[in-house]
Amino acid sequence: MSERTAYSGTLADIRHRIAEAAARSGREADEVTLLAVSKTFPASAIRALSEAGQRVFAESYAQEATAKQAELADLDLEWHFIGPLQSNKARPVAERFSWVHSVDRAKIARTLNRHREGQPPLNVCLQVNVSGEESKSGCRPEEIPELVGVTLQECPNLRLRGLMAIPAPGAQAEASRPAFRQLARLADELRGGFPEAAWDTLSMGMSRDFEVAVKEGATHVRVGSALFGARSYT
Numbered sequence: 001m002s003e004r005t006a007y008s009g010t011l012a013d014i015r016h017r018i019a020e021a022a023a024r025s026g027r028e029a030d031e032v033t034l035l036a037v038s039k040t041f042p043a044s045a046i047r048a049l050s051e052a053g054q055r056v057f058a059e060s061y062a063q064e065a066t067a068k069q070a071e072l073a074d075l076d077l078e079w080h081f082i083g084p085l086q087s088n089k090a091r092p093v094a095e096r097f098s099w100v101h102s103v104d105r106a107k108i109a110r111t112l113n114r115h116r117e118g119q120p121p122l123n124v125c126l127q128v129n130v131s132g133e134e135s136k137s138g139c140r141p142e143e144i145p146e147l148v149g150v151t152l153q154e155c156p157n158l159r160l161r162g163l164m165a166i167p168a169p170g171a172q173a174e175a176s177r178p179a180f181r182q183l184a185r186l187a188d189e190l191r192g193g194f195p196e197a198a199w200d201t202l203s204m205g206m207s208r209d210f211e212v213a214v215k216e217g218a219t220h221v222r223v224g225s226a227l228f229g230a231r232s233y234t
């Protein structure tokens, strides 16, 4: 079986599960965008999945991503950045992605804004640490209003779309539900306080828990291993 044929079955299965989860909560399947998380997988795997019908891909490491983007320049793909960001690596991300889901501090927002000058606005989500555990990335919920203020007032080249979270991994998908609910509730509060932002995006749910996320209102699910197979590193 060719790589492409193998991917069409897996892709159809994930899309079907998203549609079923959406239907169970009275939502339409097309309210949920599937991001294929291709980090650590080669450009050839992305090409094969794109031939199977997937157009939206997400990457976590700037250098790895831009190398693959260069190899795939002949394809019409939409790229989302979902990894931790450092200011000194933010430039290629600002220039070559359509979305960044992992903005978690003012300095990153300002740096992305500066490097996006002259291009259509960069869609951004603010990453929130909803589990409250020791986590490398994501700002604390109480830091969000200030970050929203900076993004809206000082960053005309960014378009604030919503929130993103990576709950602490639990034994079961169900373990993520409280964190997803918390993220959705936070977005509702922000919608009232900052009506000038879109607040149309909840980026939550991964291979192990995307169906729970869809039921809790996810608009973007980030699925890697369930599509591409196990990664040798994360």
Ligand SMILES: *Cc1c(COP(=O)(O)O)cnc(C)c1O
Residues within 6 Å of the ligand: 037, 039, 060, 082, 083, 166, 206, 207, 208, 222, 223, 224, 225, 226, 234
């Ligand atoms: C790697 C990664 C994913 C995908 O994880 P899977 O469990 O392989 O689906 C999703 N979101 C982020 C932020 C990631 O880093």
